[in-house]
Amino acid sequence: MxxxxxxxxxxxxxxxxxxxxxxxxxxxxxxxxxxxDKYISSSQIATGIVDQSRQLLDTDPTRSSREQSIAHEFSNLIEIMKLKTLLNQVSYQLMLHDLTSGYPFKPESKLYQTMNEAARKHAIMVFKEKLSKKEPLSYYNKDENGLNGLLRSMGYDDRSLSKNLYVIRDEDSDFITVGYESENPQLSAFVVNTLCTEFIDYYTNTVHKNETDAVNYLAKLLDEKRKILNTKTAELQNYKIQNGILNLDEQSKSIFDQIMVFNDRKQQAEKDVASYTGAIRGLNNKFTPKERGYLESAVAKYNQAITNTQDQLHILNDRYVRSGFDPKLKVALDSLSNRLTTQINQTSDKYISSPLTGKDELVRQKIGLEVNRDMAQNSIRAINRSLDELNAKFKSLVPFDARVKTYNYDIDIASKEYLDVLNKYNQTNLQSTFSIKLRQVEPAMPETAEPSKKMLLTVVAGVLAFVxxxxxxxxxWFFDDTIKEPNDLVKRTHLPLLSHLNMVEGALDLRKLWDVENRDRMRLFKELTRSLRFEIDQELRGEKILAITSLVNHEGKSVVGISLAYSYAMINKKVLLIDGNFDHPTITEVAQPKTYLEDYFKNNPDNYASLNNTTNVIGNHGGDVTLLELSDENHIRSRFNELKMKYDMIIIETPPLSTLNKSKEWILFANKVIAIFETNKGITKSQKDNIDYLRNLNNKFAGWVLNKTDPAAEKF
Structure with a gap:
């Protein structure tokens, strides 16, 4: 298209x-x-969400990260303002105003007018009760449902209010704008101010209640955590008291240090025993048996004293080791050691040596080494006993340490939980003290009427109707597949087009059709017929028989045939017009001929003799008959040859192609075929076979004639 x-x-x-x-x-x-007229009143509410001057005491370290949630906070506030609960509060106050004031906002509705004085007082009482309790009217209560109907009749219900109410955030500012449009400026201002007041009260009370509940909950939780921490601390203290634990870490460290000291002393004592034993063995090897016997007999009484002193020294040394090497005992130990040394020296002073030998000093050394060896051996025994006691004491501290660590772990957890709750409590308490408070920046005032949109609505209605x-x-037009122009017919059928004819009105009177010059359509039709005549002459090229057919009936074949016949007669040609449409013999009805096909093709000489004028018409009697049923093909062809000798042009109106063989029998004898197609008609699937038939006629098909076109469309 x-x-x-x-x-x-x-x-x-x-x-x-x-x-x-x-x-x-x-x-x-x-x-x-x-x-x-429409009146709009508006007001602004400052939220403090993005107002930094109102958040000086906000100690939240993640405040900057809340920038992403600011839009959600404003959206939440806007949706709260649209809650049915708040709109119900406004509805109640509007209704109370109209019931108690002498200047109602709106004219009384029919339901309002039916209320008597008692009903109005009852309505005032119920509305005040619902307003104070912030409760909705119940649809299940017959009385309250009637009051709901009263609100709807006055246009004060929540749905009616929300239609003309708008709540928006002013771009990226800290303000929320509330506006209402109505037919009364006082009503618009009243609705906005009432809604802002109810919203601020509702939000403030809700936030305060939530903050109070949170602080109370955290205070209770903080007290519980404090009790748990105190209980855990008391358990640890009781356990230490019961088990005599002062400082387990210091005690274990002290014992361990003592064990290390005793181990060092033990190693030193073992080393001394080994060295003293070796030295004594070397000295013994220097004495002969006789000298050792003399020596032992001479010093027997002195050895007894030395032995007693050694025993005392062993006892004191044992006490010194067991005391952890107490410095006080070290003084007594040194004193006793000096006395033992003196007794050993006395053994040399009494001439206990053999006069035959000079080994006094060796004897004295041997006695001193023996004393030191005995002291070292005794120290080892004492050190071993002390080590056993220290190791036993150290092992006994292990279960105490494990239990104390368990207590300490429980205390750490309880302490951490307590501190977390304490921090949360302090933060919540501070935020509740300095929480954001909503405030109405400026109240709504009655405004002048909005610019009238009546003219705009009128123009929009006209434009919308045009669109x-x-x-x-x-x-x-888009879904219309009918043929309206010659090009459409050519594109749809892929067959050539000879010409087109415009629509004409009136009866089929050839004289009126050709003689009236003051009618544009008649004149255009005549010009187009002449053009069609020329195109047909170019296709015939000396041939004389032209068949006019169509796809269906009532396409205008009769008008085209009569017009062509008259057009050829205007150029002084002898024309024979044959009405071959037995089903609809329109030409026969119009021309009232004297000769009929049934008679002519049956070789009736009387009728044949009447074909002597310049233009003649052969009609038919109609009926269910075909051309070849009148006579055989050879006879009919001979008759056409005779007609060719007599006439310059023979035009045959055939039945439509939808009649199958009735049209095709006439086409057998035609030199050229033209098909008439009426505009504003489509091509059906059944007609495509007939179009294929015309296409298969090859050169015999001259082309289409698009009939009944619109002259106005041609001029455009």
């Missing part, structure tokens, strides 16, 4: 596109001229 065809359609329907919008504009004008008409025409 070409878009130009659509513009042609618009031009054709231009009167419709003008009248309908004009009628719409007139109707819209009378419909909106009585509309009341709808164009859209409807476009839809009809």
């Amino acid at each position: 070409e878009l130009g065809n659509f513009f042609k359609l618009l031009w054709k329907r231009r009167l419709l596109l003008i009248v309908i919008p004009l009628v719409t504009i007139v109707v819209a004008f009378f419909a909106v001229k009585n509309l009341p 709808i008409c164009v859209v409807v025409l476009f839809i009809g």
Whole structure:
């Protein structure tokens, strides 16, 4: 489809596109001229969400990260303002105003007018009760449901209010704008101010209650955590008291240090024993048996004293080791050691040595080494006993340490939980003290009427009507597959086109058709017929028989045939017009001929003799008959040859191709065939076979003639 065809359609329907919008504009004008004026009142609420001057005491370290949630906070506030609970509060106050004031905001509704004084007092009482309790009217209570109906009748219910109410955030500011549009400026201001007040009260009470509940909960939880921490600490203290534990870490460290000291002393004592034993063995090897006997007998009484002193020294040394090497015992130990040394020296002073030898000093050394060896051996025994005691004491501290660590771990957890709750409690308590408070920056005031939109609505109605008409025409044009122009017919059938003829009105009177010069359509039809005659002559090229057919009946074959016959007669040619449509003999009915096909092809010489004029018509009697049923093909062909000798042009109107063989029998004897197609008709699937038949005629098919076209579309 070409878009130009659509513009042609618009031009054709231009009167419709003008009248309908004009009628719409007139109707819209009378419909909106009585509309009341609109009044809008608005107010602003400061939230403090993005106002840094009101958040100086906000100690939240993640405050900057809340920038992403600011939009959600504003959205939450806006949705709270639209809650049915708040709108119900406004509805109650509006209704109470109209019931108690002498200047109601709106005219009384029919339901309002039916209320008597008692009913009004009852309504005032119920509305005040619901307002104070912030409760909705129940639909299940008959009385309250009636009051709901009263609100709806006055347009004060929540749905009616929300239609004309808008709540928006002013771009990226800290303010929320609340506006309401109504027919009364006082009503608009009242609704906005009441809603802002109810919203601030509702939000403040809700936030305060939530903060109080949170602080109370945290205080209770903090007390529980403190009790748990105190209990764990008391358990640890009791356990230490019961088990005599002062400082387990220091005790274990002290014992371990003592063990290390005793181990060092033990190693030193073992080393001394080994060295003293070796030295004594070397000294013994230097004495002969006789000398050792003399020595032992001479020093027997002195050895007894030395032995006693050694025993005392062993006892004191044992006490010194067991005391952890107490410095006080070290003084007594040194004193006793000096006395032992003195006794050993006395053994040399009494001449206990053999006069035969000079080994006094060796004897003295041997005795001293023996004393030191004995002291070292005794120290080892004492050190071993002390080590056993220290190791036993150290091992006994292990279960105490494990239990104390368990207590300490429980205390750490309880302490951490307590501190976390304490921090949360302090933070919540501080935020509740300095939480954001909503405030109405400026109250709504009655404003002047908004600019009238009546003219705009009227113009929009006209434009909308025009657009709808164009859209409807476009839809009809887009889905319209009928043939309207010659090019459409050629594209759809892929067959050539000879010409087209415009629509003419009136009866089929050839004289009126050709003689009236003051009618544009008649004149155009005559010119187009002449053009068609020329195109047919070019196709015939000296041949004389032309068949006129169509796809279906009532395409205009009879008008085209008569017009062509008259057109050829105008150029002084002898024309024979044959009505071959037995089903619809239109030409026969119009021309009333004297010769009929049934007689002529049966070789009736009387009828044949009457064909002597310049233009003749052969009609038919009609009926269910075909051409070849009148006579055989050879006879009919011979008759046509005779007619060719007598006439310059033979035009045959055949039945439509939908009659199958009735049309095709006539085409057998034609030199050329033209097909008439009426505009504004489509091509059905059943007709495609007939189009294929015309295509298979090859050179015999001259082309289409598009009939009944619109002259106005041609001019456009």
